[in-house]
Amino acid sequence: MSDYSLAELLITAAAQAWTNDGEVMATGIGVLPRLGASLAKATTNPALMLTDGECLYTDPPTPPGRVADRAQAEGWAPYDRTFSTLWGGRRHAMVGPVQIDRFGQANINLIGPKAAPKVAMLGVRGFPGNSIHHPNSFFFPAHNSRAFVAGEVDYVCMAGYNPARYLDGRKPAGLDLRIIVTNLAVLDFQGPFHAIRVRSLHPGVGFDEVQDNTGFGLVRPDHIPTTAAPTAEQLALIAALDPQGARKTAFKGDPPGDRRQA
Amino acid sequence: MLDKRMTLDDVVDQLQDGMTIGIGGWATRRKPMALVRALARSRLKDLTIAAYGGPDVGLLAATGKIRKLIFAFVSLDQIPIEPHFKAARQAGLPVFELDEGMFHWGLRAAAMRLPFLPTRVGIGTDLVDQPELKTVKSPFDDGETLLAVPALRLDAALLHVHRADQQGATLTLSPDPFFDELMARAADKVFVTAEQVVPTAQLDMAANTRFNLFERALVTGVVEAPFGAHPTSAAPDYQLDLDHLKTYAASAADAQALDDYRAAFVEVDAKAYLAAVGGEARLRALSAPAY
Structure with missing residues (x-):
């Protein structure tokens, strides 16, 4: 019987994104990426700087659903400064787009034609600037071919490894896509010419299921490890970092991390 | 002494059809909503609106005021999708869209x-x-091809501040000043609504210099508008009103819902508005949101 949830597995997998980043701003958009960044700070990379999602850096990180404890503030992150920080490259964000394609191009703006979209969403927000200035990772709670699309995303908000869109034929210097954490697997960009590769499969998930739910071909290594289960120490830290239990509502029914025990 | 005090309707009278108008704040924070509602009530039309958008953009879209939108996002934060913006865009609203940082760069x-x-x-x-x-090519040895973000010149900027004096000296006390300073400098005319208009001495400017975002010489008009940012926040004076934002969002359900919302909350004066949204004591007691 596994004693960890899918949410906790994904938090632990997400935390690995920030292990080797050094002293940078860590931004996780959404409950699980945010807890992943918090877990990284509590374990492998204590130098990380995290905000409350508004404009204060706090240490320890502000739990999801909570207002910052002002006594824990350690810095100021108004939007003006956040733009300066990201243009300087000292940030690694994990974001949750609606669509991603084989180049790592990502979309949060709209579905359908640009002039009169079928579904209008947010706009491009800060995605274009983020994508070419600092490392980025991704989080998808529902890995399917509507999210992992064939062809290109409906609106390229984040630049990816698509030479046809480079100016001067050169990859933007700061373009650095790292990992994709989904409910099925962890992917990365370490295939040939940055092709998306399966890095690890979650317990009980096979390669074919991941490929069948992806609209483009995935690079399949000869040996694919199983995504590491959270340790007892990591589970205790996650519980402390999320006292309100926001992670428990990330997936309906809060399923176990090893689906064979669902 | 200069006296720039005026009413919301005086501001509307200084605006014209077809103008490009910047609206300060960010999503659900420190939006000059009393002024936005005055625009929604007015006969103004064909406006180009530039904003880090929230219910300001949504309400003006719903009331047919926007000819073109210059934006990086429109969102109600805790309610991610702004329903009136969504409907307008899906119906083909012309837009010029920018990254958040590019928008700042244009200003x-x-x-x-x-x-x-x-x-x-x-x-x-x-x-x-x-x-x-x-695109533009660097004239230096690197020769890099870059993008040129055009200047976002504004005919007018509408901003909400916490304190002002009658000459237009202002204090913006919220935790993030956003890009209101640049909007003020990008605009030919700047109109501020203030929670309180006070004598200059009460601004305690020597102690509050860091909250004074721009010079009074930029300010055309000052309107005292208590709770003028509601339902967005003007922290620390008051927080955003999530319950009202849900009511507002529900007004996108159909034409009748929008008519009902307008009748209750837009086509009313300040006193009736405050009563309709629950009164001063309720707004003062709103709790801070988590982000």
Whole structure:
């Protein structure tokens, strides 16, 4: 019987994104990426700087659903400064787009034609600037071919490894896509010419299921490890970092991390 | 002594059809909503609106005031999708869209009276296909091709502040000043609504210099508008009103829902508005949101 949830597995997998980043701003958009960044700070990379999602850096990180404890503030992150920080490259964000394609191009703006979209969403927000200035990772709670699309995303908000869109034929210097954490697997960009590769499969998930739910071909290594289960120490830290239990509502029914025990 | 005090309707009278108007704040924070409602009530039309958008953009879209939107996002934060913006865009609202940082850059170019500022932001994305954006080649040895963000000149900027005096000296006390300073500098006319208009001495300016975002010489008019940012926040004076934002969002359900919302909350004066949203004591007691 596994004693960890899918949410906790994904938090632990997400935390690995920030292990080797050094002293940078860590931004996780959404409950699980945010807890992943918090877990990284509590374990492998204590130098990380995290905000409350508004404009204060706090240490320890502000739990999801909570207002910052002002006594824990350690810095100021108004939007003006956040733009300066990201243009300087000292940030690694994990974001949750609606669509991603084989180049790592990502979309949060709209579905359908640009002039009169079928579904209008947010706009491009800060995605274009983020994508070419600092490392980025991704989080998808529902890995399917509507999210992992064939062809290109409906609106390229984040630049990816698509030479046809480079100016001067050169990859933007700061373009650095790292990992994709989904409910099925962890992917990365370490295939040939940055092709998306399966890095690890979650317990009980096979390669074919991941490929069948992806609209483009995935690079399949000869040996694919199983995504590491959270340790007892990591589970205790996650519980402390999320006292309100926001992670428990990330997936309906809060399923176990090893689906064979669902 | 200069006296720039005026009413919401005086501000509307200084605006014209077809103008490009910048609205300060960010999403659900420190939006000049009393002034936005005055615009929604007015006969003004064909406006180009530039904003880090929230219910300001949504309400003006729902009331048919926007000819073109210049934006990086429109969102109610805790309610991610702004329903009136969503409907307008899906119906083909013309837009010029920018990354959040590019938008700042366009305002800065206007503030500096430059035609554009160069950036790498947008490279590799669909933003570059818009006719408003051009490329420019670095004249230095690197020869890099960059994007030119055009100056976002504004005919008017509408901003909400916490305190002002009658001459237009202001204090913006919230935790994040956003880009209101650049909007003020990018605009030909600046109209501020203030929670309180007080004698200059009460601004305690020597102690509050860091909350004074721009010079009074930029300010055309000052309107005292208590709770003038509601339902967005003007922290620390009051927080955003999530319950009202849900009521507002529900007004996008159909034409009748919008008519009902307008009758209850838009086509009313300040006193009736405050009563309709629960009164001063309720608004003062709103709790801070988590982000």
